[in-house]
Amino acid sequence: MDPITKNSPRLSIADFLAISTKTLSEAGIASARLDSELILAHVLRRSREWLLAHDATALTQSQQQQARQLLLQRTQRQPIAYLTGRRDFYGHSFLVNEQVLVPRPESEAILAILDELAQDYHLSTVLDVGTGSGCLAISIKLAHPNQTVSACDISESALLVARRNAARLLPSSQQIKFYQSDLLSDLPADSRFDLIVANLPYLSPGQDDLSPELAYEPAIALYADDDGLSLIKQLITTAPARLTPGGYLLLEMNTKQIEIVASYATDYRYQVVKQEPFHLLMRLAN
Numbered sequence: 001m002d003p004i005t006k007n008s009p010r011l012s013i014a015d016f017l018a019i020s021t022k023t024l025s026e027a028g029i030a031s032a033r034l035d036s037e038l039i040l041a042h043v044l045r046r047s048r049e050w051l052l053a054h055d056a057t058a059l060t061q062s063q064q065q066q067a068r069q070l071l072l073q074r075t076q077r078q079p080i081a082y083l084t085g086r087r088d089f090y091g092h093s094f095l096v097n098e099q100v101l102v103p104r105p106e107s108e109a110i111l112a113i114l115d116e117l118a119q120d121y122h123l124s125t126v127l128d129v130g131t132g133s134g135c136l137a138i139s140i141k142l143a144h145p146n147q148t149v150s151a152c153d154i155s156e157s158a159l160l161v162a163r164r165n166a167a168r169l170l171p172s173s174q175q176i177k178f179y180q181s182d183l184l185s186d187l188p189a190d191s192r193f194d195l196i197v198a199n200l201p202y203l204s205p206g207q208d209d210l211s212p213e214l215a216y217e218p219a220i221a222l223y224a225d226d227d228g229l230s231l232i233k234q235l236i237t238t239a240p241a242r243l244t245p246g247g248y249l250l251l252e253m254n255t256k257q258i259e260i261v262a263s264y265a266t267d268y269r270y271q272v273v274k275q276e277p278f279h280l281l282m283r284l285a286n
Contacts, residue, residue, distance in 0.1 A: 011064060014055035016040060020071050027075040035080045036071075042084040043067045077212035090139040094165050099157035100132040101221040102213075106278045107199055107252060111139055113274060113281055114195070117248065122194070123147055127242070129183060129198040129235060130154075132221060134162030136197060137176050138169055145174050150191070152181040155220065183231065184238050192244050198235055199252040202228040229257060229264075236265050243284050248273070250281045 011019070017036050024032035037048045043066045044051070044059075059067070070083045081087040081102045087094055089103040090111055096102055117123065124147060128137035131151035141149040153159050159178050166176050181187050201224040203210065214222060224230045232251060239249050249270065253261060255277045262272050265282055274281035 010058050010061065012055065013040065013051050013057050013059065016059060016064070016067060017051070017055070020067075023071060024074060027077075029074070029077075031080075035074055038080055038084055039070045039074065040067055042086075043070070078216050079213045082216060087133075087135075089135040090143075092139065092142065092169055094133050094135050094138075095161060095168070096133050097161060098216065099155065099218060100161050101199075101217055103133060103135040107136060108139075109276070109279055110136060110197055110199070110250060110252065111143060113250060113276075113279060114140060114197070115143065117195070117281070118144060121248075123248075125150070125193045125244070126195045126197065127151070127187075127191075127193040129196060130200045130221070130231075131162050131178070132158050132199075134165045134176070134178075136199065137162070138166055140197075141170055141174060141176055148177075150177040150179065150187075150193070152179040152184075152187060154180065154182045155218070156180050158218075158221075183235055184242050187242070191242065193242055193247060194244050195248045195250060196235075196239055196243065197250045198232075200224070200231045200235065202232060202253040202257060204228040227257075228254070229261065232257075232261060233264060236261070236268055236270070240268060240284055245284075245286050247284050248281060249284070250279065252278055253280065254278070 020036040021033045024035055029035060037051055040051055041048050043063050073083055074080060079102050081096045082098055085095060087096050087103050090108050094103060126140055126147050126149045128151040131137050131153045134151060137149050137151035151162060159180055163178055179187055201222050203223050204227045205223045232253060258275055258280050261280060269285045270282040271285055273283050
């Protein structure tokens with residue numbers, strides 16, 4: 001049932017948040033209050049803090065109907081990031097749409113691992129494979145402006161989003177090189193990297209117990225054959241030709257897949273450097 005109809009009286013911010021939080025909770029959405037605030041902040045073009053400080057303010061009919069429409073879409077489990085067009089990642093706001101995977105908080109750990117690695121090893125060149133929105137590559141460049149950062153994706157539509165984010169968030173003198181490439185196959189022949197990072201698809205197409213929101217995200221960024229490991233294995237086998245001597249490969253995957261991937265990689269001269277939930281860092285033996 002639609003909790004806020006087109007003929008509903010004008011609501012205050014507090015009233016709308018209360019109704020929408022209840023509605024989203026009943027739809028099984030754990031982040032009901034946060035999503036309600038994000039929807040209204042997006043419609044009003046205000047911060048969530050502003051909403052709480054002005055919660056007695058009445059919405060206009062136009063604002064109320066726009067927020068109502070987004071609320072209904074969220075009850076259908078459309079990702080909140082697609083409804084607002086943005087997602088925060090590592091302290092920055094990235095543009096997102098249905099052509100790219102919504103950035104996940106667990107991917108931020110890649111930046112922490114890279115920071116730790118950079119303290120002991122000089123990383124001049126970094127490549128982000130399957131960049132999507134560009135959140136990893138751009139965050140790396142923002143944190144390490146002296147590194148030469150490149151990024152690639154098989155999807156030109158995704159690269160359009162990544163380039164827009166780079167233009168918004170990076171100085172013109174510190175831009176990233178973007179390539180349309182199926183993994184590493186279409187990169188310049190002479191390109192070599194000290195570190196390759198990748199958050200590739202690692203879900204199996206027939207996997208159970210997946211979030212309903214995944215139905216709205218691009219399947220090409222989520223699912224892979226061989227129990228979700230086909231693209232990760234392909235990258236492992238092709239990366240040695242693109243890594244500098246002693247270079248590193250940093251992968252994101254399901255924690256349950258890490259032992260399988262680490263064992264597979266030993267046949268291709270990799271040594272495990274760091275293993276933690278969702279992430280595996282390996283070094284190519286000289």
